[in-house]
Amino acid sequence: MDTTFNIFRFGKLITNEYNVNFKKIILSLGMLLGIAFLFFGIAVISRVPVYLRFASVFFFLVILVFQGYVTGICFSEFSSKPGTLSFFLIPASKLEKFLAKISYCLIIFPLIFLLYHFLVMKMSVAYNSWATETFNLGNDAFSDGITYDTDSIIAKFLIWFLVATTFLCGALFFKKHFRAKTFLALLSAFILMGVLSPVFYFFVSGHMPSMSMPFLMTMESLNNGKEVYAYLLIENYPYCIYGLKLFIGLYLMLVSWVKFNEKTI
């Protein structure tokens, strides 16, 4: 008998995870569809086209929230002592349990979300074509500007991966109200990065920017007194950013695995 990894036990854990959380999973997917329905419904009622960049960011943020939510569902056992106890006493190895848990929040759901985002964007483009004719909008200027290339897919996937690993860590480290606590931790990290990135930019470029968003852009004062946006890393070194996100995500996973191994009730 393989005590470290057994495909039968792993498969059983995966199906159990689905069976136990079936209603919540269906509910969250239903809510995602509802939000899309509402979004396009408002557009139809208002007889306006969909701004694709707005739609892309809007649905991206919706998915971010849902990523945190479904990670919470996957690790809901750890928010109570009886739940933690029941989970650890299932006769399966630690590796099987950990992989079964993270399969949903790090692989299955991000893939579903990616598909969802792709479909709503395709629907937005299709809606704009229809709306341009139906509402006599006169042009199809809203149809361009959005591409669904490999880079944008990787970028989205990595951000959801980061959110999922952060909530994974939160579920294992915080005993109660782990969603709220993780959100606060995430917000604190975001603010800290916002504060640190100008300093980082200063060391890289020699110029002190006057404003920054973490790893997105900084506003740099030029010698002539004008301010311009200087895209710090995302424009010039996208793969550096991908690597950084992947590294942080994998690091959080490793920390979660260590904590998972020594977690008690």
Add this chain to the structure above:
Amino acid sequence: MVTISDLNFTYSRRKRLFDKLSLNLSHGHIYGLLGKNGTGKSTLLHLLSGVLFPLKGTIEVFGSVPEKREVPFLQDLFLIPEEFSVPDVTPTKYADLYAQFYPRFDENQYDLYLREFEIVSGDSMSKMSMGQRKKAFIAFALACNTRVLLMDEPTNGLDIPSKTQFRKIIASVPTDERCIVISTHQVRDLENLIDTVVILEDHRIVFNESIDEIAAKVRFISYNDSDKPGDILYDEPGVVGGKAIVPNENEPPSKVDMEILFNAVTSTNKDVNPVFTIKN
């Protein structure tokens, strides 16, 4: 089967719970783990099942170290905690989800125990009353046929007929290859059920005797004030007369009164008789 050596455990630095606690449990027995509130009965069961880790000392359960939570160990140990969580599924579905993890799970036994406990297998476990849910969970635990079965306050939340059913079912479970530990502070619920009494007090095991050994050494009697015996080891006076423990000097064994025994062992006067010495 279960060996605990020099176990130290604490939840906080100020308050130690176990101090060099040692205990041996073997198969073929139903142990009653007794102790006052806060003495660590539940904690000891949690340590045995590997969901808590010892600070010092060792625990071995049929050769496995519980804190490693290895698959063969988990397949052979079942803990029924005082509070447990069950998913929103029926008892039948619950068995579908988890029975395959236990190699010796017996579906016929499970159905039998559910019938004995009068559980409707089509109702969702999460919507059952606490007592019903507990009975369904106990039925599943028994049907898993694990070599070690730990029960933490199993009769809490059960009504009087259910307690009777519980005793009947546990008494019918074959124990030759099994070690069953029942932790409780409701000592009367365990009468006629356990064969060994283990008492936890002052951070360690202070009493570990089989019912037969106890009955051979002492007798539990009721007396009137007029015929109060002179060789009383422990006495609980009532309004008229009282109850007492006296030495058994080759007389037929009396029924062991668990409550008096427990009170005698945990009373401040612990040196009443050599019968209450530590035995690991």
